[in-house]
Amino acid sequence: MRTPDEAKEFPRRFYDEVFTKRNVKYAEGSVADDVVEHNPLDPRMGNDKSAAIASLQAILDNTPDLQVEILDMIATGDKVAIRSRFSGSDSGKGWGAPMGVPATGKSFSVEGIDVVSIDSDGRFTDHYGLFDVPAMMQQLGLMPG
Amino acid sequence: MSDVERNIDVFRRLEAAHQARDNNTIRSLLTDDFTPHTAGSEMLPPGADGAIASNEGSFSFMPDKRTEILEIFGEGDRTVAHVRMRATNTGEPIAWAGLSEATGKAVDFDWIQISRHADDGRIAETWSQMDIPTMLMQLGAMPAPGGM
Numbered sequence: 001m002r003t004p005d006e007a008k009e010f011p012r013r014f015y016d017e018v019f020t021k022r023n024v025k026y027a028e029g030s031v032a033d034d035v036v037e038h039n040p041l042d043p044r045m046g047n048d049k050s051a052a053i054a055s056l057q058a059i060l061d062n063t064p065d066l067q068v069e070i071l072d073m074i075a076t077g078d079k080v081a082i083r084s085r086f087s088g089s090d091s092g093k094g095w096g097a098p099m100g101v102p103a104t105g106k107s108f109s110v111e112g113i114d115v116v117s118i119d120s121d122g123r124f125t126d127h128y129g130l131f132d133v134p135a136m137m138q139q140l141g142l143m144p145g
Numbered sequence: 146m147s148d149v150e151r152n153i154d155v156f157r158r159l160e161a162a163h164q165a166r167d168n169n170t171i172r173s174l175l176t177d178d179f180t181p182h183t184a185g186s187e188m189l190p191p192g193a194d195g196a197i198a199s200n201e202g203s204f205s206f207m208p209d210k211r212t213e214i215l216e217i218f219g220e221g222d223r224t225v226a227h228v229r230m231r232a233t234n235t236g237e238p239i240a241w242a243g244l245s246e247a248t249g250k251a252v253d254f255d256w257i258q259i260s261r262h263a264d265d266g267r268i269a270e271t272w273s274q275m276d277i278p279t280m281l282m283q284l285g286a287m288p289a290p291g292g293m
Contacts, residue, residue, distance in 0.1 A: 004220050039276070043289070072272075074223040074259060081218075081225040083259055083272055099288070113257045113274045115216075115225065128227060130257055130274035132184055 004075035010122050011080050011114075012070065019068040019086075022060050027053055031124045038128035042098060052127060062095050062103075063088035071111070081115045086131065096142045108139040149219040152262040156224050159268065160214060163200045171197055176269040183273045185241075206239050207232030207252070215255070224260045229253070234284060242286040254279040 010030070017026035037045075037052040041059065045051035060066065065088045072083040087109040090096070094103035112131030116124045137143035146154070155174055162170035172193045179192050189195030203210050210232040217226045234248045256275040263269045281287035 072223070072259065074218075074220045074225050076218050076220065079218055081257070081259060111272070111274070113259060113272065115227065115257060128255070128257070130255070130276055132274060133278050135184055 001077040003077065004080075007075040007077055007080050007118060008073045010118050010124070011073070011082050011116055014124075015068055015070060015082070015084070018056055019060075019066060022066075024053065024057055024060065027056055030122070031127075032119060035124055036126050038126070039130060058093075059086075060092075062090065062092040062097075064092050065089055078118050079115065080118065081113060083111065083113050085109060085111050090140050095136070095140060099142070101142060104140050104142070106140045108136045110136045110139070148262075148266070149221075149224070151266045152219050152222070152224050152260075153217050155262065155266045155268065156217060156226055156260060157214065160212060160226075160228070164210075164212060166200065166204065168197050171200070174267055176263050176267045179269060181271045181273070183271065183275075203232075205237045206247075207234055208236050209233050222262050224262065226258050226260070227255060228258065229255050239284065239286070242281055242284060244284065244286055248284050248286075250284050252280050252283045254283070 014026065014030055017023045031049055031052055033049055035049050035052055037047050037049070037055065040047065040051040041055040045054050067087045069085045070082060071085055074081045087107070089107045090104045092103060094101065096102070096104065110132040112129060114127065114129030117126035119125050134143065159171065159174045162174065175193045175196060177192060179196065181195065186195060189198050210230065213229045215227045215229050217224060219225065231251070231253045233251045236247060238244045238246045254276040256273055258271055258273040260268045261270040278287060282289045
């Protein structure tokens with residue numbers, strides 16, 4: 001059984017590769033084929049691996065200048081919670097596009113919490129995660145404050 | 146019992162006290178300087194009074210509110226809980242969601258909370274994320290993606 005600190009290295013590397021280096025291919029290898037994605041960015045994506053990858057791709061496509069900072073991690077040997085701050089501007093495909101609103105160009109900075117389960121090969125088998133959608137929509141002017 | 150097991154037990158007892166509206170127990174499980182880092186908590190009274198006001202507010206909107214801890218684990222002075230809440234908006238209208246009357250609709254959504262426990266196990270700080278979009282869609286206060 002790995003230690004909590006060893007477990008934290010998997011999401012730390014994942015965040016660096018996917019969100020900082022924008023390398024979605026890394027996610028293809030580090031997310032298990034039978035992963036359960038509990039919180040896809042859009043419920044229409046479903047809850048399988050393709051939904052997990054599509055959610056990551058959409059975050060990157062919507063935010064060409066994305067910056068992600070890990071603020072806290074709590075772990076057991078096979079589970080890690082990550083509290084992080086996502087910052088950037090609505091200058092890609094448009095966070096409001098599903099509502100028919102083109103990219104606003106406005107900046108946002110919001111916190112989120114994710115929890116992943118990690119198998120013996122270091123792959124993510126389960127993910128749930130929520131971020132402060134109301135604050136983000138207010139910052140982008142997509143919802144009254 | 147390890148400190149982590151004790152902290153998990155404190156979280157479970159606090160959630161049960163919220164459900165039972167047992168304000169004395171809520172007070173006993175939070176530190177005097179309890180600080181929640183949750184959107185909207187800056188509008189609440191400081192300390193345990195804010196936690197109680199928030200809980201009572203939820204019951205005023207949804208008198209049948211019930212929660213279930215789906216998963217909980219911890220490390221060091223932190224616990225992480227994934228909680229499911231089910232309720233029906235048969236009480237007061239949820240004004241902050243832009244609703245002027247009670248919808249009578251049922252909601253079923255999750256939140257994730259990280260808690261920092263003091264040396265004696267009481268909860269001193271919390272960071273939470275609630276699935277507000279799902280709740281608003283279930284109440285009909287926000288359109289689902291792709292139209293309803």
